[in-house]
Amino acid sequence: MPQPIKDFMKGLWKQNPALRLILGMCPTLAVTNMAVNGLAMGLATLFVLVASGIIISLVRNLIPSKVRIPCYIVVIASFVTVADYFLAAFFSDMHKVLGIYLPLVVVNCIILGRMEAFASKNPLLNSIADAFGMGIGFTWALVLLGSVREFFGFGTVFGLTLLGSWYPGMLVMKLPTGAFITLGLMIALMNIINERIKPSGAQ
Amino acid sequence: MNETLRLTSTLTIICILSAVALSFVYESMNPIIEENKNNRLMAALKEVVPLADNFEEARDIEKFEGIEFIFKGLKDNRIIGYAILSEASGYGGDIKILTGINIEVEITGIKIMEHLETPGLGARIEEREFLDQFTMGVDAVTEATKPNIDAITGATVSSTAVISTVRELIGSIDIEIK
Numbered sequence: 296m297p298q299p300i301k302d303f304m305k306g307l308w309k310q311n312p313a314l315r316l317i318l319g320m321c322p323t324l325a326v327t328n329m330a331v332n333g334l335a336m337g338l339a340t341l342f343v344l345v346a347s348g349i350i351i352s353l354v355r356n357l358i359p360s361k362v363r364i365p366c367y368i369v370v371i372a373s374f375v376t377v378a379d380y381f382l383a384a385f386f387s388d389m390h391k392v393l394g395i396y397l398p399l400v401v402v403n404c405i406i407l408g409r410m411e412a413f414a415s416k417n418p419l420l421n422s423i424a425d426a427f428g429m430g431i432g433f434t435w436a437l438v439l440l441g442s443v444r445e446f447f448g449f450g451t452v453f454g455l456t457l458l459g460s461w462y463p464g465m466l467v468m469k470l471p472t473g474a475f476i477t478l479g480l481m482i483a484l485m486n487i488i489n490e491r492i493k494p495s496g497a498q
Numbered sequence: 499m500n501e502t503l504r505l506t507s508t509l510t511i512i513c514i515l516s517a518v519a520l521s522f523v524y525e526s527m528n529p530i531i532e533e534n535k536n537n538r539l540m541a542a543l544k545e546v547v548p549l550a551d552n553f554e555e556a557r558d559i560e561k562f563e564g565i566e567f568i569f570k571g572l573k574d575n576r577i578i579g580y581a582i583l584s585e586a587s588g589y590g591g592d593i594k595i596l597t598g599i600n601i602e603v604e605i606t607g608i609k610i611m612e613h614l615e616t617p618g619l620g621a622r623i624e625e626r627e628f629l630d631q632f633t634m635g636v637d638a639v640t641e642a643t644k645p646n647i648d649a650i651t652g653a654t655v656s657s658t659a660v661i662s663t664v665r666e667l668i669g670s671i672d673i674e675i676k
Contacts, residue, residue, distance in 0.1 A: 369513055
C-alpha cells in the first residue's frame with residue numbers, strides 16, 4: 296500500500312483519535328448528546344486538521360523548533376476562528392448548539408498532536424492524508440457516540456423518531472455520564488473486534 | 499542575538515499573516531452574521547408580540563436592573579405591546595428571557611433566547627409545555643402567594659429562575675408603562 300493511503304487508513308481504526316489514542320475527550324464527551332452535534336463537531340475538527348496540516352507541512356522547514364508550538368497554535372487558532380465565523384454565518388443554529396466547544400477546538404489535543412507528531416515532519420501529501428484520516432476517524436466516533444446517546448436519551452437518531460412518544464427517554468444518556476459509559480463500551484467493543492481479527496492475520 | 503531575532507521575526511510574521519487573513523474572513527462574514535442575529539431577534543419579537551407588524555427599540559423607557567432591552571411593538575404606528583429582554587440567573591448561567599406584553603400588561607408570549615441549562619433537564623424551559631403556562635392569564639404569574647405555574651420535574655432551579663424573573667418583571671413594568 297502506498298504511504299499516503301497508509302497514513303490515511305490508520306486514523307480510521309488502528310489509531311482512531313477518540314477510541315484508540317483517547318485524545319480530544321472534552322468535545323467527545325461534551326457535545327455528543329445528539330448525532331448531528333457530533334457530526335458538526337467532527338467536521339469542524341476535520342476542517343481545522345486538514346487546513347492547519349497543509350500550512351504547517353508547507354512551512355515545516357522554515358519554523359525554528361524553539362517557537363514551533365506557538366506558531367502551530369496561531370495557525371490552528373486562525374482556522375478555528377474561520378470555522379467559527381463560517382458556522383455563525385451559514386449554520387447559525389448549529390453554531391448556537393456547539394457554543395463554547397467550537398472555540399475550544401484550538402486546544403483539542405488531537406490537532407496539536409497531529410501537527411507536532413506528523414505534519415511538522417512529513418511532506419504535504421502525507422500530512423493531508425493523515426489529517427483526513429484522523430478527522431474522519433474522529434468524526435465517525437463522535438457520530439456513533441452521538442447516535443447511541445440520542446437513541447437511548449431521546450428515542451431519535453439524527454432527529455428521526457425511532458421510538459414513539461411512549462418512550463420516556465433515558466436521562467443519564469443526555470448527561471455527560473452517558474458519554475463516559477457509551478465511550479467505555481465502544482472502546483471495549485473495539486478491543487473485542489481487534490482480538491477477533493488478530494488471529495486471521497489481518498492488516 | 500541572531501537566534502533571538504530569528505525566533506521573534508518568525509512568530510511575528512506568522513501572527514501578522516494570520517491577522518490579515520482573519521480580517522478578510524471577518525469582513526466578508528460579519529454582515530451575514532449580523533443579519534442572522536437581526537433575523538433571529540425579529541422572529542423572536544414577532545413570536546412574543548404576535549399582533550405587531552413592526553418593532554422599534556424603546557430607548558425612552560428607563561430600563562431597570564436585569565433588563566437588557568425593550569422593544570415597542572407597533573401596529574399601524576400605534577403601540578400595541580412591548581417585548582422585554584430580561585436576564586435571570588439559572589443553574590448553568592444566565593438565562594435570557596424575552597417577554598411580550600400588551601398594553602394591559604398581559605403576557606402575549608414568552609421565549610427563552612439564550613441559556614446554558616442542562617440538556618434534557620433545565621433546557622426544557624425552552625419547551626412550549628412550560629412556557630405556555632405564562633400566557634394563560636396574568637394571574638398565573640402574579641398570584642400573590644405563589645405563582646400558579648408548574649416547574650419542570652428535576653429542574654426546579656431553572657424553572658424558578660424563569661418564573662420569578664417574569665413575575666418580577668410584570669410586577670415592576672406595570673408601574674413603568676402605565
